[in-house]
Amino acid sequence: MQKKFIVNPWEVKGDVDYDKLVKEFGVQPLSEELIKKIERKAGEMHLYLRRGLFFSHRDFDVIMEDYEKGKEFVLYTGRGPSGKTHLGHLIPWIFTAYLQEAFGSKLYFQMTDDEKFLMRDVGLDEAVGYSHDNALDVIAAGVDPRKTVIFSDVEYMKTIYRIALQVAKRVTFSTAKAVFGFTNSSNIGIIFFPAVQASPAFMAQMLEKRDVNCLIPCAIDQDPYWRIARDIAPLIGMPKPAGIYSKFLPGLRGVGGKMSASEEQTAVYTTDPPALARKKVMGAFTGGRATVAEQKERGGNPEVCVVHQWLYYMFEDDDKKLRKFWDECKQGKILCGECKKYLADRVCRFLEEHQKRREKAKKEVEKVMIKD
Amino acid sequence: MQKKFIVNPWEVKGDVDYDKLVKEFGVQPLSEELIKKIERKAGEMHLYLRRGLFFSHRDFDVIMEDYEKGKEFVLYTGRGPSGKTHLGHLIPWIFTAYLQEAFGSKLYFQMTDDEKFLMRDVGLDEAVGYSHDNALDVIAAGVDPRKTVIFSDVEYMKTIYRIALQVAKRVTFSTAKAVFGFTNSSNIGIIFFPAVQASPAFMAQMLEKRDVNCLIPCAIDQDPYWRIARDIAPLIGMPKPAGIYSKFLPGLRGVGGKMSASEEQTAVYTTDPPALARKKVMGAFTGGRATVAEQKERGGNPEVCVVHQWLYYMFEDDDKKLRKFWDECKQGKILCGECKKYLADRVCRFLEEHQKRREKAKKEVEKVMIKD
Numbered sequence: 001m002q003k004k005f006i007v008n009p010w011e012v013k014g015d016v017d018y019d020k021l022v023k024e025f026g027v028q029p030l031s032e033e034l035i036k037k038i039e040r041k042a043g044e045m046h047l048y049l050r051r052g053l054f055f056s057h058r059d060f061d062v063i064m065e066d067y068e069k070g071k072e073f074v075l076y077t078g079r080g081p082s083g084k085t086h087l088g089h090l091i092p093w094i095f096t097a098y099l100q101e102a103f104g105s106k107l108y109f110q111m112t113d114d115e116k117f118l119m120r121d122v123g124l125d126e127a128v129g130y131s132h133d134n135a136l137d138v139i140a141a142g143v144d145p146r147k148t149v150i151f152s153d154v155e156y157m158k159t160i161y162r163i164a165l166q167v168a169k170r171v172t173f174s175t176a177k178a179v180f181g182f183t184n185s186s187n188i189g190i191i192f193f194p195a196v197q198a199s200p201a202f203m204a205q206m207l208e209k210r211d212v213n214c215l216i217p218c219a220i221d222q223d224p225y226w227r228i229a230r231d232i233a234p235l236i237g238m239p240k241p242a243g244i245y246s247k248f249l250p251g252l253r254g255v256g257g258k259m260s261a262s263e264e265q266t267a268v269y270t271t272d273p274p275a276l277a278r279k280k281v282m283g284a285f286t287g288g289r290a291t292v293a294e295q296k297e298r299g300g301n302p303e304v305c306v307v308h309q310w311l312y313y314m315f316e317d318d319d320k321k322l323r324k325f326w327d328e329c330k331q332g333k334i335l336c337g338e339c340k341k342y343l344a345d346r347v348c349r350f351l352e353e354h355q356k357r358r359e360k361a362k363k364e365v366e367k368v369m370i371k372d
Numbered sequence: 373m374q375k376k377f378i379v380n381p382w383e384v385k386g387d388v389d390y391d392k393l394v395k396e397f398g399v400q401p402l403s404e405e406l407i408k409k410i411e412r413k414a415g416e417m418h419l420y421l422r423r424g425l426f427f428s429h430r431d432f433d434v435i436m437e438d439y440e441k442g443k444e445f446v447l448y449t450g451r452g453p454s455g456k457t458h459l460g461h462l463i464p465w466i467f468t469a470y471l472q473e474a475f476g477s478k479l480y481f482q483m484t485d486d487e488k489f490l491m492r493d494v495g496l497d498e499a500v501g502y503s504h505d506n507a508l509d510v511i512a513a514g515v516d517p518r519k520t521v522i523f524s525d526v527e528y529m530k531t532i533y534r535i536a537l538q539v540a541k542r543v544t545f546s547t548a549k550a551v552f553g554f555t556n557s558s559n560i561g562i563i564f565f566p567a568v569q570a571s572p573a574f575m576a577q578m579l580e581k582r583d584v585n586c587l588i589p590c591a592i593d594q595d596p597y598w599r600i601a602r603d604i605a606p607l608i609g610m611p612k613p614a615g616i617y618s619k620f621l622p623g624l625r626g627v628g629g630k631m632s633a634s635e636e637q638t639a640v641y642t643t644d645p646p647a648l649a650r651k652k653v654m655g656a657f658t659g660g661r662a663t664v665a666e667q668k669e670r671g672g673n674p675e676v677c678v679v680h681q682w683l684y685y686m687f688e689d690d691d692k693k694l695r696k697f698w699d700e701c702k703q704g705k706i707l708c709g710e711c712k713k714y715l716a717d718r719v720c721r722f723l724e725e726h727q728k729r730r731e732k733a734k735k736e737v738e739k740v741m742i743k744d
Binding site: 114118162164166168170173177188192194 | 486489490496526527528529530533534536537538540541542543544545546548549554555556557558559560561562563564566567744
């Protein structure tokens, strides 16, 4: 049952066929061996790896080989701050924090408020405001403030521009068009933007003269940006950035696509009061049958159940418990309300913890955010 | 005798037919009435106006009407710093200084080192270096340092970018392509650049919240940039910038096209030792005949003579003297060597004065140049 799907950095629609994406983008699946390497260094295997939420990569094997020979790597990831942070956004950041702790890497975190201004109906100051707001969630996700710099493109553009010019000089409209699907109606700001987004991949080398690799943990839809950075890296004497890619956490109203920050009901925001989050989770799309009687007789469809996916990827670490939910659902022994309540409890507990860290982050954020 | 000619901000080739340019660009010739208005305000008519070196405009009449009603205007001009400054570059700056004194306007002067890096084989730091070097000539050209800000795009990009984003969001690739002739091989930096170059036209309003008009004195080939700025101005609540345009001072080796900074022998640089400048002028292309005998018998061709044009536009204020040179040339009464010597004396005197002011400018330049 394959549907048409679209994945580019501005759009993820339809049911995402990740196997097909891996093939189309030409990335590699994360091998057991690579996952083990991370585990050994980290001391524990992250749930996101074990459950395949992080599932593919580009040259992560090279980064690891270099690392074993003594060449460090920095981390780079980012956020398009067009609104509040939701749980889906947190996934790469939590994973980045895990990698940062395991490998002691410095993190460069880019807030692409310029991109959001150029592509959305959002004001420039509003977008910059979201950069500062969302930065609280980045810190709350667990990154090490002493080894992290977060910057808004708008506030750090003097520095970024010097690097972006090096990139932009070597990227033709043809190339940008082929990768991002630009048309004649694309605005000239967004046509330049791929150079801006590629730049942090070279910051450690260019600004700090460090001979390091760069690894980018992010959702799979961001891969095209790094293809530009990778293509021009050798032309400017830089190592090609590598990527490690996640799937999307589905929105509460269906398993296809990614959680949308603009559809209030499909997303749980990091700032939602737990009671509101609970209400949202209780309204989730599940694989339940039309009636209780039917559910008990025929069992549910956990395959299409958002609640199951959320537990699987993010909220239930215990394989046995998860298996039990699946089996009992199939057998009609458990009803959707019970699963939703279980998930809601987990989500609320997570939010409470996150919100505490988020509050604490308010004291640190202006130290972590760098400006020109 | 019309030849094919090309005029865009990156290229001026062949014999320039200014009448045709005025028609093609859709600009207006400078009327007697407008010239008189400037003269009344300035107290004297500038040679460049009297001799038609500044010859056309876009909405300068509107600027003047507004001015008479009490609405001030700021001045904006700039330079692509890819090398040393030559005499041709000085023309708009000298004229800008004249307008600045007459109208008391603040001047925003942009050094487009980013553009030069993107379009030429010049390093980024090298281009920024030329920004600072060329700024000495801007000051030496007579602008008022207390009412002037000069900035390098690379060094002031944080501020410029905020304005450029507003512009870029409203300019499609189609539009930029139509105006600048971009192709699929154009790099994505230069595609964005029109937004950068349009930005200073809105600085007074956006940064200082002043309700003023903006007038851009420059060579006619820069007009396309202001068309972009003019098109989007109403969309962002700004007045349309106006322009006042000059012809090009021809290079020493021929009257077609503009003086090229990259052809050492065709240009006199502001830093040339007078002896070198003299040598260059003595090698100028003239309308002289093959032999002295022929010249004396048939007379010369001042119509194609660079020396005559230089005297006409820049170095001989006295109409009678100029007329005498012309007539005596036609009649074979004067030989090219004499004219060249006369011009060389004038050029050397000009250089000596300019170089003194340039030296003095070294003390002021870092105060006039603003950075993020």
